[in-house]
Amino acid sequence: MSSAVPVLDFGSMTQVIHFLMEIDKLKSIQRRTKVIGTQRQENSAEHSWHFAIAAMSLAPYASKEVDIQRVIQMALLHDIVEIDAGDVFVYDLAARAAIHDQEVAAAKRLFGLLPEPQCEHFTALWQEYEEGESADAQFATVLDRSMPMLMNLHNEGQSWIENNVSLEQVLARNGMIANIYPELWQYLFRHLQDAQRKGWLK
Structure with a gap:
């Protein structure tokens, strides 16, 4: 006895494909960091991919409460709003606060291209x-x-030097890592101090 063939919803599929083509624009959003060993700026899509691979690779070090599959999904979705709102330098706190409403509107527009329940799921993760x-x-x-x-x-402090970033700024912005992932913070802190000694951080 053959099983029933599912009825394809081409309307919903069209919505998904529209979303996929729209988020291709994330590849054109440039960040301050350059691809290691090159003079080309990393784009936000590349950062999201790198972030997702980091989640997979560092999964053994996460606490047992962490669902790595959900973290990977967050990694792939978190910067999609930059298609509309643009990228803001992590140490420009005033600009980050100012852009919040634009990011919320961007999430509504971009995830709104998807049919339910995907729209709700992606929005909730973001x-x-x-x-x-x-x-x-x-x-x-x-x-x-x-x-x-x-x-x-691993890039001789490239974006820190170009944007005149100090060790104090880096520690203040990222110190929360010590409470969530102390082993990683110990690694970073030691190398951040070394980066300052090399002149990569003020």
């Missing part, structure tokens, strides 16, 4: 990441903050 209160969101935030630091530590 909001959870932004609020940063769950174990998954906190681990995701740790990785998102760590990746640019690691890139700079």
